[in-house]
Amino acid sequence: MEIIIKLSQFLLSLSLLIILHELGHFIPAKLFKTRVEKFYLFFDVKYSLLKKKIGETEYGIGWLPLGGYVKISGMIDESMDKEQMALPPQPWEFRSKPAWQRLIIMLGGVTVNFILAFIIYIGMAFAYGDYYIKNDSLKDGIWVTNPVVEKAGIKTGDKIIAIDGEKIERFEPVVSMNILTAKEVLIERNGKEKTITLPVNFIGNFLDTDKKGVIVLRMPFVVGSFTDTSKNKEAVKPKDIIVSLNGVAVKYFDQAIAISEANKGKKINGIVLRDLKETPVTFEVDKEGKLGIYPGSLKEDNLEKLGYYKFSKESYSFLESIPIGIERGKDQLVGYGKQLKMIFNPSTGAYKGVGGFHAIYNVFPDSWSWEVFWNITALLSIMLGVMNLLPIPALDGGHVMFLLYEMVSGKKPSDKFLENAQMVGFVLLISLLLFANGNDIYKAIIGK
Structure with missing residues (x-):
């Protein structure tokens, strides 16, 4: 059941981001009277799961969930449709449109990604407020x-x-x-x-x-459950809170770890808080310095009652949520920019954290939470927007780079040059994809 929940969240988030990103290209293309031949969620290599032609556009769902695309007439893209490009330009084609219109079409996808992230953060601030210490x-x-x-x-x-x-x-x-x-x-x-x-x-x-x-x-040591070899199953009960070990007051779990590690293989006296009453017990520490107890947890209100932490809750009106959400989106955008910069700097070692689809899948929890889902989706939307802006041919950023060159110099790169650049970019993307997903496989093999 947990796998189904994780997979459902992963596919829903990915589908939402892909459809909205491609809509960002589709809408301005249609506004500028540019023909869109295909609009696909996922890739339809050889065949489609679903497809239906409405007007001049074929809408469909492919079987390969690695992204999605819109095929715009007269545009050199991943389809590498050389036959169409060899024909004379037509008024409805992308290549016949002014550079500024083509630029808007190409920037549409990432613009939607960024706007979506900010809208989600605004909505979350309004719906959930802030809960913090x-x-x-x-x-x-x-x-x-x-x-x-x-x-x-x-x-x-x-x-x-x-x-x-x-x-x-x-x-x-x-x-x-x-x-x-x-x-x-x-x-x-x-x-x-x-x-x-x-x-x-x-x-x-x-x-x-x-x-x-x-x-x-720092959390109190709440008794959760026991290891199979634990000798303390009779001494304490689940929900007991350990407050003393070997005559030393224990407020936090990390303090209990230090004391038990210093008393390997010994019996030590302790005190637990049971139903708000102190109860003396005797613990047996194993040869590795462990009590054989898995820690449990306390709800926020119980942590407050016991004097550990004071939690603050803030609610926002819709108007108050707007600057809060914008600031949160800006912070995430800047933060991801820093991470990306570190990834491209080999000396930081940040490239070791690059992951593919399995890594994204694992970000989602195995229980459904709309708050967590929207938070992850907003971050993924920012990541998708930033990645697509990279000046790599075959990505939106590559097309934008060539369009800006054309607008500044007044010279349009030749179709042959764009075809070669597209092929180079495609090879780079495949290499990045293999590296990211290879990292996932490597981590799975070594158990990280």
Whole structure:
């Protein structure tokens, strides 16, 4: 059932993004009286799953879910229709239209992608508001869950004050992601501020580890379930909260880990909070320094009752949601631009994180959440827009590059040149596709 839910979200999001992107090309093409021969969701190599011709355009669904396309008459594209291009230009063809009209047609897809992302973020701000913890309320700092992050100089208990000079007002998941692309992180440790300069290959080292967490909230040790070999099944019950181990007060899960690792193979006294009452117990620590207990979780209201965190909720009117959503979209756009820049810089090692369709599929959760779905779709829309703007022949950005050259120089590149450029771009795209999906296969083989 989980696979069906993940796959449904993946296909729905991908289909929505492809159809709207292609509509961005289709609508201005029709407005400028340019003939559109095909409009396809997914690729129809050899045959189509569904197709119907309405007017001059064939609408259909292909069997290969690697994207979609509109075939515009008189345009050198992935179809490489040389026979049509060898005939004299016709008034309804793309090549017969003024450069400015062709530019608008080519920019239509990415424009829709960016507009869609901003609309989604505005809608999410209006529908869901914001639910967060004020950063200055984290009295005991954060929990560093990855050894690479700790080696870089950020430790459990530190308070994140600013990232690349931008003060952190709210502790949200985006804080963790921003650290991955940061150059400097300002922290507070034991009442003193300290600037941590992250190494150039920080993100590459991070991607080499099995533990993908960066920093998270420090949480109490709530008993969830037990390992098969655990000797503490009778000592504690699910939902118990461990508050003391070996005579040392334990407030957070990371503290319990340290104490149990220091008492390998021993029996230690402890205290758990059960139904809000302290209950003494005896724990057995195995030879690896583990209690054999999987941690559970507490709801936000229980965390507040126990004095761990204070959660803030903000709701916005529709008008208030507009600047909030625009700012959120801008932040995501800038953030993805930074990631892309790092990917093309081999010294950062960020290329190790490049993934294909399997990686995108895995981003979606195995339970349905419209809030999560729309958040992922908005980010994917930004990614699709940015990627399509890259000045690679065969992408929208490649066509735009040649059109801008034509508009500035007054000289139109020859059809032969455009055909060759299209072929080079196609080879580049196939190479990128193979690299990205090859990365997915490699990670699956090594178990990352």
